[in-house]
Amino acid sequence: MEESALVAKAEKYLKEISNDSISLDNIEEFENFKRLYYKLDDRLNSLQELKESMDAQGYTTPFTSLNKYGTKAIAEVSLEEMSENSRHNQMFRMKANAKKNVLDRVKSAIDAHKIAIGHLEQCGYLKCDSCYKKYSLSEFRLKGEKCSCGHENFSFKINKDATYRLEIIPYLPLSGNYLVLMSELSGYGRNSFKKVLNILKQERKGLVKTISLVIRFRDENGRWIRKNVTLDSEYISNYEEEVRNRYGKDVRIEVLRFHRTKPAIIDDKYVRNALAISYVKYSEDIISSIKDSILKRKLSDFKRINKYDAIRYKYENEIPGFIEEYDIGEIEAWRQSKITEEFEKLHFIDKF
Known part of the structure; x- marks a missing residue:
């Protein structure tokens, strides 16, 4: 073709x-x-x-x-x-x-x-x-x-004893349109997507590949010699015995390092993207279905809403004099801390 x-x-x-x-x-x-x-x-x-x-x-x-x-x-x-x-x-x-x-x-x-x-x-x-x-x-x-x-x-x-979630199937990028689905995520959806991806990318403890040692031992003339030694994983349980057999009973181990494989929880990027998108999109739909009832229950006091907006507006446009104006990260951290502090005083933040 x-x-x-x-x-x-x-x-x-x-x-x-x-x-x-x-x-x-x-x-x-x-x-x-x-x-x-x-x-x-x-x-x-x-x-x-x-x-x-x-x-x-x-x-x-x-x-x-x-x-x-x-x-x-x-x-x-x-x-x-x-x-x-x-x-x-x-x-x-x-x-x-x-x-x-x-x-x-x-x-x-x-x-x-x-x-x-x-x-x-x-x-x-x-x-x-x-x-x-x-x-x-x-x-x-x-x-x-x-x-x-x-x-x-x-x-x-x-x-009933197996682990599965059929609910995510309709949200999977079955047509390979993961980029389109990512672009459709809401603001909180994008943040959640990044968090899920990071979780799936996390490295779990791998197997030992090699062992690196820095040792000191006496040579034939009685002088102390320092040497870097690498052992295979087969010596993981008896590396001390092995270096003594090679360099004598007076050998001293100064540094010991285990080099491990570092497999991610899921190695395939397409699998990670598909899982993250499907779970986040599924969660977004759940939130959308209950959002109105939550807002009606939580946002009945419009004076509090106006106060909330005023606090955010106040600090989101303020630059403290003790922080360099180009240090965006520090400024944002200060703003968020001040907003959180004000919200806590007014009990605007849920306990959970």
Whole structure:
């Protein structure tokens, strides 16, 4: 398939996904559950085929073709040829950007579909009415909706002990439109999105790769020698014994460092983005549904509201004389502390 045709095909398919909304109505009924699972599974297969075609055509490194149009020595190039090269360069750069962007969306869509399918897999399973063997939805489909015992009658069960949240599925960037969804977040949604991303990026304690030591030992002439030593992870429990075996019983360890792997909670950026967006968008909808009732209950005293606005206006436009006017961070911190202090005096801040 030609490159431009492949880009057009991918964009068309992603648009179809975007226009096909996800419904969780009566999802506990097997036919609805199966219909959603099969739809997502079919989409995932199609997206993976698109990605394989893109990989085969070099979409992962789309800008390498631009190297062919490097500038020659000025003496060898006419003005007309330079203009022509520039035009070709611009054309190829536009094509390369189109490839990069559509591949980015396809990768995002693939991970979003995997997340959705994973939650469905955790949520429900099937049990054969004859031999009582359990099947996940993927196994059920792979077996042609038949049990290994030959029977075709199954009971659909919700797994109450598993961890899943089907509610986030409609909010996942299933069409790879994570940038669009990010731009639609409210102010507090964007702050929440950053916090969730940071949580998912946090590094957990990894495995020890190597051990670095700074040791002192006596040489054959009785002189003290300082040396840097690196041991493999196999010596993690007996590194002292190992250095004594190598450098004598009088060896002293002055510095000891354990070098660990640093895996993030979730390494894939598309998975992180999809999870953060879906949970934040889901939370935004919950807040929107209860916001009016909260505001009616909390904001009945308009004098307090006016006082609140006056305090914020007062300090948000004030610059203290003891802080440099260019030190924006310190000024903002001072403003926030003064606003909080005033609110606490007037009991404008909730206990929680």
